[in-house]
Amino acid sequence: MxxxxxxxxxxxxxxxxxxxxxxxxxxxxxxxxxxxxxxxxxxxxxxxxxxxxxxxxxxxxxxxxxxxxxxxxxxxxxxxxxxxxxxxxxxxxxxxxxxxxxxxxxxxxxxxxxxxxxxxxxxxxxxxxxxxxxxxxxxxxxxxxxxxxxxxxxxxxxxxxxxxxxxxxxxxxxxxxxxxxxxxxxxxxxxxxxxxxxxxxxxxxxLPGLDGRKMSKSYGNAISLRMTAEETAAVIRRSQTDSERSITYEPDRRPGVSALLDTAAVCLGRTPADVAEEIGNGGSGALKRLTATAVNDFLAEHRERRAAIxxxxxxxxxxxxxxxxxxxxxxxxxxxxxxxxxxx
Incomplete structure (x- = not known):
């Protein structure tokens, strides 16, 4: 080979x-x-x-x-x-x-x-x-x-x-x-x-799962394409992060925070570090809100087309x-x- x-x-x-x-x-x-x-x-x-x-x-x-x-x-x-x-x-x-x-x-x-x-x-x-x-x-x-x-x-x-x-x-x-x-x-x-x-x-x-591991149905760390906007926001809110106020992109040290940054970034067409800099000291709450909005905005048209099939x-x-x-x-x-x- x-x-x-x-x-x-x-x-x-x-x-x-x-x-x-x-x-x-x-x-x-x-x-x-x-x-x-x-x-x-x-x-x-x-x-x-x-x-x-x-x-x-x-x-x-x-x-x-x-x-x-x-x-x-x-x-x-x-x-x-x-x-x-x-x-x-x-x-x-x-x-x-x-x-x-x-x-x-x-x-x-x-x-x-x-x-x-x-x-x-x-x-x-x-x-x-x-x-x-x-x-x-x-x-x-x-x-x-x-x-x-x-x-x-x-x-x-x-x-x-x-x-x-x-x-x-x-x-x-x-x-x-x-x-x-x-x-x-x-x-x-x-x-x-x-x-x-x-x-x-x-x-x-x-794209990693919401816990930083490989995204997998068996791990329960995935955002399913059949989820509603409300279900998506809920699963993101439940994701585990950490207690540090400052948001930084460090996949090895902060897998949960970094996974959310990866998810938001790919939906926004930006880099995870750029998204982290925007949130700054907003904490995990601001990170989760931004990620939920980014995912739901990105999937909005997909969901609309899906519902019509x-x-x-x-x-x-x-x-x-x-x-x-x-x-x-x-x-x-x-x-x-x-x-x-x-x-x-």
Whole structure:
């Protein structure tokens, strides 16, 4: 695998090429519908996919319902979570005329690619994947076959539509490398079918949770996109800060204060230090009021658009997206079978 610095060095040229020829690319991205999407999702991934869609890049968004059970025993309220994921993506600006939104479980041809793909990776390679190791440790349970093969599932997501770009943060680059490896090995063994996708490192800031830890649904430190303005203000008021009157941006020493500054700053388009200087000796009360106002102002239009999306629209988007994804997956699977000599 190329070093992170080598991959980073290629980003300016890749971004320039995408800008010049967006029609040459196809993006695969998505979410695991384990609960409500939050502000970190919006800034970290959703707004980037909207931007790329607006540039003219064909976009696919998988709502990875099968992957919910990679690290848990049940799917929870999966139907509600799937529909809410779709609603938030539409409210953020994804256009179903230009972006295909689909679910894993509705595209069996995509999942069937796992069989040949699994033959192209070794058990040792799967165990070495850093994300698999981290998620296995966090799960606090024995490693399931589904979790072990999680990177191969993601490779099938990327390659079924012959995706060329995968917007990722640094931590997810190993998954893109698995997809590149599988595409390359399939070509060496059976003939060229798949392009080698490139990881497109996102430039979005990594927004911490309200307690300074990673923003996560499981930590309860996230601002959900489905919250009302009143609920948002309440969760910010309850966030833990400290007793110091002067507001300073010191993430290591003052994680709660700094997390609120990060949140306000990203919504205002400013730096955390600039926001801290504005508040000065106003204390945590002034910081929380400013942060609540910044978040609610930023999300106001999103919430308005979200409220206007009715259940029938969500169902239609999923129905049409699933049908299109299945058509593409069936064509790809037919190519795979032909390349393997299994077209009877």
């Amino acid at each position: 190329d070093s992170f610095s080598a991959i980073t060095a290629r980003m300016p040229a890749l971004r320039a090429e995408i800008t010049a020829h967006p029609e040459r690319h196809r993006i695969l991205t998505g979410e695991r519908p384990t609960g409500a999407l939050h502000l970190g999702h919006l800034f970290g991934t959703i707004l980037e996919r909207v931007r790329l869609q607006q540039m003219g890049v064909e976009t696919f968004v998988v709502v990875a319902d099968y992957q919910v059970i990679t690290d848990r025993d049940s799917v929870g309220d999966i139907a509600t979570n799937v529909r809410e994921v779709v609603r938030d993506n539409l409210a953020a600006g994804l256009d179903p005329e230009r972006t295909t939104i689909f679910t894993h479980s509705a595209v069996p041809e995509l999942n069937q690619l796992l069989l040949p793909f699994l033959s192209l990776v070794s058990e040792a390679e799967l165990h070495r994947n850093p994300t698999v190791k981290a998620e296995a440790a966090a799960a606090g349970r024995s490693l399931s076959g589904l979790l072990l093969t999680y990177p191969v599932h993601q490779a099938a997501d990327i390659l079924f539509c012959k995706g060329t770009l995968v917007p990722v943060g640094k931590d997810n680059l190993p998954h893109v490398e698995v997809a590149r490896q599988i595409a390359r090995r399939f070509g060496e063994r059976y003939g060229a079918v798949f392009p080698e996708p490139a990881g497109l490192i996102t430039t979005a800031p990594e 009715d259940p029938a629209t969500v169902s239609e988007v999923l129905h049409d997206g699933n049908a299109r994804a299945r058509e593409i997956a069936a064509a790809t699977l037919a190519e795979v079978r032909a390349a393997m000599g299994m077209a009877y």
